[in-house]
Every structure is written in structure tokens, then in C-alpha cells.
Amino acid sequence: MDRELETAFLEGLEQNKQKLLRVCSVYAADDEDKKDLFQEVVINIWKSMPSFKANSSLSTWMFRVTLNVCINAQTKLTKKKKQFVNMDSVELLQYEGPPPPEEESQQLIYLRSCIKKLNEADKALITLALEELPYKEIAEVTGITENHVAVKIKRIKNKLLNCINERS
Amino acid sequence: MIEKELSKIWQSSPHQEQVKFKKSRLILEVDSNLDRFHGETKWLHLREALGAIIAIPIFGYFGFTAPYLLTKIGALLMVLWATYILLVIKRTKKKKPAELSENYLQYLLKTKEYLQLQIKLRLSIFTWYVLPCMTFSYVFALGFFLENPEATKLIVGGGVYCLFIGYMIYFLNRRSAKKVVEPKLNKVNELINTLEEKNHRHPRVKN
Numbered sequence: 001m002d003r004e005l006e007t008a009f010l011e012g013l014e015q016n017k018q019k020l021l022r023v024c025s026v027y028a029a030d031d032e033d034k035k036d037l038f039q040e041v042v043i044n045i046w047k048s049m050p051s052f053k054a055n056s057s058l059s060t061w062m063f064r065v066t067l068n069v070c071i072n073a074q075t076k077l078t079k080k081k082k083q084f085v086n087m088d089s090v091e092l093l094q095y096e097g098p099p100p101p102e103e104e105s106q107q108l109i110y111l112r113s114c115i116k117k118l119n120e121a122d123k124a125l126i127t128l129a130l131e132e133l134p135y136k137e138i139a140e141v142t143g144i145t146e147n148h149v150a151v152k153i154k155r156i157k158n159k160l161l162n163c164i165n166e167r168s
Numbered sequence: 169m170i171e172k173e174l175s176k177i178w179q180s181s182p183h184q185e186q187v188k189f190k191k192s193r194l195i196l197e198v199d200s201n202l203d204r205f206h207g208e209t210k211w212l213h214l215r216e217a218l219g220a221i222i223a224i225p226i227f228g229y230f231g232f233t234a235p236y237l238l239t240k241i242g243a244l245l246m247v248l249w250a251t252y253i254l255l256v257i258k259r260t261k262k263k264k265p266a267e268l269s270e271n272y273l274q275y276l277l278k279t280k281e282y283l284q285l286q287i288k289l290r291l292s293i294f295t296w297y298v299l300p301c302m303t304f305s306y307v308f309a310l311g312f313f314l315e316n317p318e319a320t321k322l323i324v325g326g327g328v329y330c331l332f333i334g335y336m337i338y339f340l341n342r343r344s345a346k347k348v349v350e351p352k353l354n355k356v357n358e359l360i361n362t363l364e365e366k367n368h369r370h371p372r373v374k375n
Contacts, residue, residue: 006195009195010189010191010194010195013189013194014189014191017187017189018186018187021187022178022179038187042194042198043198043201043202043205044268046195046198046199046202047202047268048267048268048269051267051269052269061269064268064269064270064271064272065268065269067272067275068268068269068270068272068275069268071272071275071276071279071359072265072268072275072279074352074355075279075283075352075355075356087194087197087198087201088190088193088197089189089190089191089192089193089194089197090187090188090189090194090197091187091188091189092186092187092188107177108177108178108180111174111177111178119358119359119362120355120359121272121358121359121360121362121363122362124272127178129175130174130175130178130179131175131178131179132175132179140271141271141272142271142272142273142363143271143272143273143274143363144273144363144364148365152365157174160174161174
């Protein structure tokens with residue numbers, strides 16, 4: 001693979017790593033699963049880089065691959081088996097700075113558990129919306145119309161708000 | 169809580185967890201992982217086709233050298249059947265969704281097509297796999313046994329054994345179609361329906 005693609009991959013990953021990890025987190029059962037899924041995403045993004053045509057932004061394209069890897073992990077016909085060996089260069093670290101306000105942490109826990117209750121399609125839409133991707137880009141990633149995206153996201157957000165309010 | 173707060177809460181997760189890359193090693197590791205993956209995939213494909221690859225030359229040899237007509241016919245039919253199996257494996261692999269950069273809906277539609285094909289193949293395994301394999305191998309063996317008048321027990325025993333193996337293959341495949349593939353297909357269908365829910369009746373909503 002040429003140097004230009006390699007640089008684009010590394011830069012794109014650096015810019016989007018937290019976002020992609022958050023997307024993986026809603027499809028993973030636990031932390032170990034999340035790390036495995038994220039590694040699979042990284043490897044598949046690299047594998048698919050030559051097919052990146054710059055018709056959309058690199059980050060939109062990375063979201064697209066991420067969602068497909070996540071759904072692929074759930075529809076595999078073979079028994080779940082670790083496909084890739086651990087990559088030492090990728091680490092998930094606990095944040096070492098001052099802890100976030102307790103209320104914020106609690107709400108994040110509620111939000112994550114409410115998202116996990118949604119079906120996979122709604123999970124995909126809401127995670128992209130929460131990453132503040134414009135509806136146009138969400139439409140590109142998911143393959144549905146912009147107007148449809150807007151309607152669905154509004155509904156899912158209401159569902160989430162109700163779920164969080166019930167819990168808190 | 170207002171809607172905008174949701175994004176704020178969602179994006180606060182870096183405060184809890186961070187991804188760190190050692191860029192210099194990342195590419196090397198990803199490449200070596202991919203090499204390993206390609207190696208395993210190649211082996212897996214070979215393993216799937218191995219039965220047919222081994223059967224073709226062996227039965228081909230018997231087809232020309234066996235002294236009995238029935239054995240010759242059985243062997244040649246086995247060669248044809250094994251070739252057909254190789255084609256089925258190849259055709260099925262082509263349907264497997266591999267293009268991860270397609271949009272989510274397209275990817276789901278391709279996954280649906282692949283899973284439907286898997287169900288079809290598993291449910292019809294009796295006609296394209298079990299029946300020809302059992303019949304042709306029995307005809308092949310029959311050629312040898314018929315020359316030996318004392319082999320009646322072997323002929324009957326072989327037939328019963330063939331039926332038993334055939335039934336097990338048929339049963340296991342039907343079960344996996346119902347218990348493994350169908351639930352996944354239902355899930356994919358549900359996702360497609362959720363995404364494709366017709367939107368022309370929805371009012372326009374601004375971003």
C-alpha cells in the first residue's frame with residue numbers, strides 16, 4: 001500500500017478513534033468484546049483503504065466500515081472465534097485526569113444501557129447522530145434518505161430520553 | 169433533559185476511556201494480522217473443498233481402471249458430483265458480503281441474500297448432496313460386491329450405513345438452517361425493515 005494511503009489511514013484513525021470506539025461499545029457485550037471489535041474495525045478499515053474513493057469524507061467512510069464490521073460480527077455463521085491476534089500497539093486506557101462529575105458518569109451509564117436496548121439499526125442511527133454527524137452524512141452511511149434519517153432520529157431520541165428519565 | 173444533552177453525555181466517554189496507538193507499530197501489526205487472516209482463510213477454503221479435491225482423482229482413477237462396469241459408472245458419477253460440489257462452494261463464496269465500505273443498507277441486503285442462499289442450500293442438501301453422494305458411492309461399492317456371491321450381508325450393511333450417514337447429514341443441516349441461519353436472517357430482515365420503513369408519509373424535519 002502506498003505511503004499516501006498509509007498516512008491517510010493513520011490520520012483518519014487518530015481523528016476518529018474515540019468516535020469509532022464509542023460506536024463499537026454499543027455492539028459489544030463487555031470491555032474485552034469491545035476491544036476485540038475495535039481491533040477488527042481497525043484491521044478492516046486498513047484492508048478496505050484501497051477501495052476508498054473519496055466520494056465521501058474519510059471519517060464518514062470509516063463509520064460505514066465500522067457499522068458493517070459490527071453487524072457482520074453478529075451475523076457470522078461460524079462460531080465466534082477470535083479472528084485476529086491482539087495488537088499491542090492499540091491500547092484502551094482509563095483516563096488519568098480528574099474524574100468526571102458523578103452525575104455525568106451516571107447519565108452516561110444510563111444512556112449506554114438505553115442504547116443497548118435498541119435494535120441494531122436504531123443503534124447505528126443514534127450513535128452516528130450522537131457523534132453529531134450531519135443527517136446528510138448519516139444518510140450516506142446508512143443508505144436511507146436524509147428525511148427518513150431525521151424522522152427516525154427524532155423518534156429514537158424521544159425513546160432514549162424516556163428511558164433515561166425512567167431510570168433517573 | 170434536553171436532546172442536545174444526549175450528545176454531550178455520549179461524547180463525555182473519553183473521560184473514562186482512551187484509545188492509544190503506537191503509530192510506528194500499528195501498520196506493521198495490522199499487516200501481520202492480515203497475513204495471518206489471509207492464511208487462515210485460504211486454509212479454511214481449501215479444507216471446505218478438500219473432500220471434493222481428494223475424491224476427484226481417486227474416483228477418476230477407479231473410473232478408468234476398475235474391472236467392473238457398475239464400479240466404473242459409480243466412480244465417474246462421483247467425479248461429476250465432486251466437481252459440482254466444488255462449483256457450489258465457489259458460487260456460494262461469491263455471494264458472501266465482502267465489501268465493507270458499502271452503505272449499511274446495501275450491506276444488510278447482501279447479507280440477507282447470502283443467508284437466504286445458505287438456508288436454501290441447507291434445506292435442499294438431500295437432493296444435491298446426500299442423495300447423489302450416497303447413491304453413487306453405493307453403486308461404486310456394489311460393482312465390487314456383486315462379483316462376490318457371499319457379500320450379500322456387506323451389500324445390505326453398506327446400504328444401511330449409507331442411509332444412516334445420509335440421514336445424519338440431512339438432519340444436521342436442516343437443524344442448522346432452522347436454529348443457526350434462520351434466526352440471523354430474521355434479525356437482518358428486521359433491521360432492513362426498520363431502515364426501509366417508508367418515509368414518504370413523514371413530515372420534513374430540519375437538521
